Each structure stands twice: as structure tokens, then as C-alpha cells.
């Protein structure tokens with residue numbers, strides 16, 4: 447394995463006159479990241495390790511149920527099925543509006559993926575916490 451890795455040189459754009467590498471060819475991921483610069487990475491948008499830990503705790507505390515439709519949800523995408531969608535923890539006040547409430551439990555709401563994607567839940571006025 448280690449040997450294979452040493453054989454694989456990074457792809458570069460070669461300057462045809464000097465034969466020197468100008469820049470590594472951007473991976474597809476890099477390219478997408480660059481295109482998506484205005485949005486920033488998940489981490490830059492406030493979804494860091496603290497958030498990842500908190501979101502799991504909140505889902506479990508609230509009984510692994512979507513707070514909008516009541517369906518049982520699971521923590522991980524790989525555990526999800528047609529009848530048990532993955533849990534998504536939504537910020538009631540968005541991080542953009544209230545960065546101070548990012549890790550505030552009362553500002554969080556467990557939703558199933560369909561409810562979260564719909565975003566209509568936000569306007570249906572169900573109670574907090």
C-alpha cells in the first residue's frame with residue numbers, strides 16, 4: 447500500500463517551456479468548493495465538532511423523533527430507511543441571524559429529512575422545545 451502511494455505522483459500542469467510544474471490539477475472536490483465559495487464550507491458556516499456532538503445528543507434527548515411530523519428518525523444516513531429517515535437538527539433562529547444561539551439547545555429542533563427539506567415546518571408554528 448505504502449509503495450503504491452509513493453508511485454502516485456500528483457498531477458500537475460506542466461509549463462511546456464521549462465518543464466516545471468505550475469500548479470496541481472484541482473480535484474473535483476476543490477473545484478466544487480471554489481465554485482461554492484460564497485457559501486463557505488460546512489465548518490465555516492458554524493457546523494464544527496461541537497455542533498456534531500450536540501446534534502446527536504439533542505436527537506437522542508428528544509426521543510429520536512421528528513418534532514414536526516413525529517416520525518422516528520435515526521442519527522446516521524447509513525441507518526436510514528424509507529420509514530425511518532435520518533434526523534436533521536435545524537436552527538430555529540438561523541446561524542446567520544443569531545450566531546450566539548448556534549449551540550443553544552432551545553434554538554434547536556429535530557426534524558426528519560423530508561420536513562427539513564420542505565422548510566415549510568418553520569412557518570407552521572409548532573412550539574419550541
Ligand SMILES: [Zn+2]
Pocket residue numbers: 512513514515516517557558559560561562
Ligand atoms: Zn418530519
